[in-house]
Amino acid sequence: MPARDPPSEAVIVTSCFAPPGSDLFSLCDAWWHAWTAAAPSLGVSVVQVLGSLEDMFDPLRAPHWQKVLLLHALITSAPNQLPSFDLAIFVDSDAMLRRVDADLLGWVSLHMGHRTVMLPTDSWDGLSTGEVFVRRTPEAAAFLLEWYRRAPEHYGRISTGYEVEALRTTHGKLLKAQLTFRTWWERGYRSKSPEMRGMTAWRNHVAKQQGRGWRNSVYPFHKVVAQRCWPWYVTHEQGCLPHVMTTRPEMREQLAIVEASALHNLELGRGGQALFLHVCCRSTARRIEALRICMTRLMENRTDC
Numbered sequence: 001m002p003a004r005d006p007p008s009e010a011v012i013v014t015s016c017f018a019p020p021g022s023d024l025f026s027l028c029d030a031w032w033h034a035w036t037a038a039a040p041s042l043g044v045s046v047v048q049v050l051g052s053l054e055d056m057f058d059p060l061r062a063p064h065w066q067k068v069l070l071l072h073a074l075i076t077s078a079p080n081q082l083p084s085f086d087l088a089i090f091v092d093s094d095a096m097l098r099r100v101d102a103d104l105l106g107w108v109s110l111h112m113g114h115r116t117v118m119l120p121t122d123s124w125d126g127l128s129t130g131e132v133f134v135r136r137t138p139e140a141a142a143f144l145l146e147w148y149r150r151a152p153e154h155y156g157r158i159s160t161g162y163e164v165e166a167l168r169t170t171h172g173k174l175l176k177a178q179l180t181f182r183t184w185w186e187r188g189y190r191s192k193s194p195e196m197r198g199m200t201a202w203r204n205h206v207a208k209q210q211g212r213g214w215r216n217s218v219y220p221f222h223k224v225v226a227q228r229c230w231p232w233y234v235t236h237e238q239g240c241l242p243h244v245m246t247t248r249p250e251m252r253e254q255l256a257i258v259e260a261s262a263l264h265n266l267e268l269g270r271g272g273q274a275l276f277l278h279v280c281c282r283s284t285a286r287r288i289e290a291l292r293i294c295m296t297r298l299m300e301n302r303t304d305c
Helices: 023-042 063-076 104-112 140-156 159-164 182-190 194-210 236-245 250-255 284-299
Strands: 012-015 047-050 086-089 093-095 118-123 132-134 254-261 276-279
Touching: 012 023, 012 063, 023 047, 023 093, 023 194, 023 284, 047 276, 063 086, 063 132, 063 140, 086 159, 093 284, 104 132, 104 254, 118 140, 118 159, 132 140, 132 159, 140 250, 236 250, 250 254, 276 284
Parallel strands: 012 047, 012 086, 118 254
Antiparallel strands: 086 132, 093 276, 118 132
């Protein structure tokens, strides 16, 4: 099926629930300056939702969950409410455009094709929700609501390799499996987090049922994706989506999957054709520094950062 024409109204959006003067707020400020500088050449609007934790749509869930409700609002709002857009792209506050020649909307149309939601996949996360692309369609709106509303049914569950296999999309592309999980199992012994302790307990339970040590288990531990569904802990909305999709197969029909390496670089100076720099998994100070360096390089008329 041919790709759709680029949308006439597109928005780049993020949320920042951090007090002014904090390091996280400074990161959000760097994001804002980077994207508002890039917006005119891209033909997009830029929205950043600011507030404190008390201002969140749902204080019972981690701030990361707000992206789901925010995207839904931006593609379904009535004309007399929020502005509505044909395409909404949520971008984490530690990511920015890294190429001055980027045709973002053309790239999105090419990779989304006829589908209404697009997410990147990589070997660490399986599905990553650091960038989420949604079109203004009833199907995309339903996808977002199912993701949000059905997540509590799966709180506490781990994604297994079998569940990842079940997420094969109609165009035949599989999500990548997680890194070798033994690292996570061994780390679980020393971790104080409920999440890691839960992984260790689950692993030991399976191994005990089989009557053998987990290292010699026939269960494919190395194929288990380290994604537990939680309302608040670190895996939050990203960890819940695979679970919801396995029970709602119609959602798979709407999802386009793109290789994360084609979408973003995780470090400065990596070259290539990736559109974004996404400096996740670093200290806040290092992420702020990376965004500012990237923006400075682009202002110096370099082709990328």
